[in-house]
Every structure is written in C-alpha cells, then in structure tokens.
Amino acid sequence: MSWLEDEHVKNWFENLKSDRTRQNYKERFPRFLSFVKMSPSEIIESRLEQLTTTEIDKRAYWELQLIKFTRALESVKDENGKRKLSSSSIKGIQTAVQSFFSHNRVKLVFARKELDVEPAERETVEKEWIPNNEEVRTLYRACKSARDRSVVLTLYQSGFSEVDVSNMKIEDFDFYDKEGNWKLEPYKDVYHARQREKTNILQQTCLSREAIEDIRVMLQNRGFPKTGFLFLSHKNEQFTPRFINTMIKDIVEHHLSYKTLTWKTKHLRDAFMSALRRAKIPQELKDTMVGHQRSGARASYQVTQIEITEAYDSAFKYLSVNGVGSSTRKIDALIEKQQQDKTELAEQISELRQQNKLLLKALNTKLGINIKELYEDTEQT
Secondary structure: OOHHHOHHHHHHHHOOOOHHHHHHHHHHHHHHHHHHOOOHHHHHHHHHHHHOOOOHHHHOHHHHHHHHHHHHHHOOEOOOOOEOOOHHHHHHHHHHHHHHHHHOOOOOOOOOOOOOOOOOHHHHHOOOOOOOHHHHHHHHHHOOOHHHHHHHHHHHHHOOOHHHHHOOEHHHOOOEOOOOOEOOOOOOOEEEEEEOOOOOOEEEEEEOHHHHHHHHHHHHHOOOOOOOEOOEOOOOOEOOHHHHHHHHHHHHHHHOHHHOOOOOOHHHHHHHHHHHHHOOOOHHHHHHHHOOOOOHHHHHOOOOHHHHHHHHHHHHHHOOOOOOOHHHHHHHHHHHHHHHHHHHHHHHHHHHHHHHHHHHHHHHHHHOOOHHHHHHHHHHO
8 A cells, every 4th residue: 555545644644734845745754664664554553552651762762763764864875975965855854754743643752952963064064155146146147038037036036935936826916907907117116915835924025126027028928817826837837846946956056056065045035134134124124024923022013015115125225136127216216315405405495584584573673673674775775
C-alpha cells in the first residue's frame, strides 16, 4: 500500500491548509520512512505504545530517532565529498516529520537546541547577504519577459513572499473601469493589503509604479484578462512558488553566479525590509508592511492606507530599479515645492501688512495726527 493511502497520512494532509505545504511534505517525508523502515501507521502505533511506559528511554524513542535521522542527513555527501543538504533543507525535512506526529496528536518534544542542525562548511564562512539595488537591477535586466520582470519587482518592491505573489489574482486589484478599460494612472504606486498565506497576518504595502507598468504590459500581452491568477506559466497554469524560485534561481546562476549557492528568493524580501530601515520607517509600520505581528497593544490598532502610502513613498528611492515615472515625479515635486513657496510668501506678505497697520495705528495715537491722510495731502501738494 502506498504510504499516501495510510489513514494517518490522510488525517495529516486533511489538516494542512496549504497545497504547497502538502506538496513539500510529500517530497520530504518519504526520506524519514526509508530511514526508520516502518509505515506511517506502524510509527504512530509505536509512539502511542511508548508514551504509556514510565521508562524515559522508551518514551523518548521517536525523539531520538529524529535526532539520528538529522545526523544521517548531515552526513550525505555530493560527488565532490561536500555535504549535499543545506541546513535549511534539513530543517524543512525535520518540520515535515514533526508535523506528521503533531497532526496525529502524538507530538515530539525536544529540549532546547536538541534538534539544531550543524551548519555545512560553506555556511560557517558565508556571511548573511542581502542583494543591493544594483544586484536587483541585474536580475531585472536579465528577465526575459514582462511577467518575469513584474514578479521580481513585486517581490523586491512590495515585500510579499513568493507564496503570496503566486496566489495573487487579477480581481484582487482595481485595474479596470466599468467598461473594462485599464484605468490606473501611470507613475502611481498602488496600495495593496492581503492576508499572508503562511501566518494569516494582514500585510499592507504597495505595488510600485514600476511593477504596475510591467504588469500592465504583461496583461496587455494576454489580452487584458479580467479574472484568474495574475501570474501564469507559459502553459497558462498558476505561476507557483516553485516556478518563481526556479525562474529567479536560473537568472542568479547566469548573472550573479557568485551567489548561486546561497541564493534564496527570501533575499528580495530582506532587501525590501532593508529599504524600510534606510528610510527610517517606524517599527510599527515596518512590521505592517512586511506582514509581521506587531508587538503588545499596538497589534490592536489598525494602520491606515495613507500611513502606508506615505511611508512607502519615502522608502521608494531605495527601491527604484528602472526609473519609470522618475522624471514626472521630479516635475511633480518641483511644482509642489513652487506652490508651497508661493503659499509661504503670501502668508509673509499678509503678516507684514498686518504689522504695518499696527505701526500706523501706534504712530497716529502717539503723534495725534493721521499719518495716512498727511501723506496723501503731501502727495497732492
């Protein structure tokens, strides 16, 4: 019988909300089954039996099995004799195993750091890396289509994860008017809020004017559809997180080859957060713009759209990639500055006139004559 038909696996997968998570676990969990050489039902039966004993070693049997399994994964080598699996890959497999036990109500319990993964040699010397703006430009210029360019910009300039980007639908956005014509103004950022797939926390951010322009071109190439997934593969299938990761990883391998081994799509989200920090956005807004849980009582208060758009506007100078709308933006800024200066000058003139009236009144009172009338008589003479 296939392990997928096992009743305990069916129960496990029925409780998982995400199709992507189910797919990942389908690929990872068989490694553990091969290691322990038991069926899922046999594992659960064994776990239940051992939990009834008072002998510590027997009660901790499956915790010890997962630790041994972790050590076995760490020892797998590639053809060059180097460790094959990264720490994050091993942690992903551990998570699948722990999820199986948890969803069958026989959760594994570990002491602090007991399940930590030893870093691979390359991971001990590789420093944390966040792509800078020029490196993102390199990725952007290497994209082969408006779809790929808009995916890169949405990830980098909006802070959404690849999971959330893959789930975006055309109807989630107000692209068209009632007649079905494209209505978004050029060179304008678009506010967008959505529940994160992974955490169910509301993320409020913007799609940049640059991303929107590439999205418009992409949809134009598809005949301006009104519904369906925003990003599609060449086979008109949903552009899944795996497609996104593969597409960007391929670009990295060819154009940022020195980062191939350490690249993660998450780095684009890290770069977005870096731009928010450089723009000195308050922590509460930063958390909201990347969909993190706000701390304490702040979590009870909503953040308004105008707060998000103003914060995004100040951070965009660190995120701009292709300069779409930059000239128009500068002209708008100059016009706004000119209008502001004009308003301030009018206020100063009004204030001076008021001061002059007060001075004239004071002189009239002091001298006992009307200065204005005296001046007019002198002019006539």
